[in-house]
Amino acid sequence: MHYHDGHFLGMHFVWWIVWIVIGVFFFLFYSxxxxxxxxxxxxxxxxxxxxxxxxxxxxxxxxxxxxDS
Structure with missing residues (x-):
């Protein structure tokens, strides 16, 4: 993999957003x-x-x- 050409960094950012959205969904659902x-x-x-x-x-x-009775 090429870490320095910027492609990996962009996908890494997308995965963080996906995991945060999934986490918020489960938190709201279970609460x-x-x-x-x-x-x-x-x-x-x-x-x-x-x-x-x-x-x-x-x-x-x-x-x-x-x-009352």
């Missing part, structure tokens, strides 16, 4: 794969539904009584 998801409690779901207007105030109070 999102092992991310712990928070599970909502029933009371949080009830509050969210009330805030969105999916249930009325009376339905909210009744369901909250059931959950």
């Amino acid at each position: 999102s794969l092992f991310q712990v998801t928070k599970k909502e409690s029933p009371l949080e779901v009830l509050k969210r539904r009330f805030a969105k207007g999916e249930i009325t105030k009376e339905e909210y109070k009744e369901a909250k009584k059931v959950l």
Whole structure:
């Protein structure tokens, strides 16, 4: 191989870019794969539904009584 004519140096630079892109891809993929998801409690779901207007105030109070008991 001829190291001094510049061809090897250019290809070496391309391979560094390829490995960096592959590394970033795997890092993002695996970090999102092992991310712990928070599970909502029933009371949080009830509050969210009330805030969105999916249930009325009376339905909210009744369901909250059931959950608290």
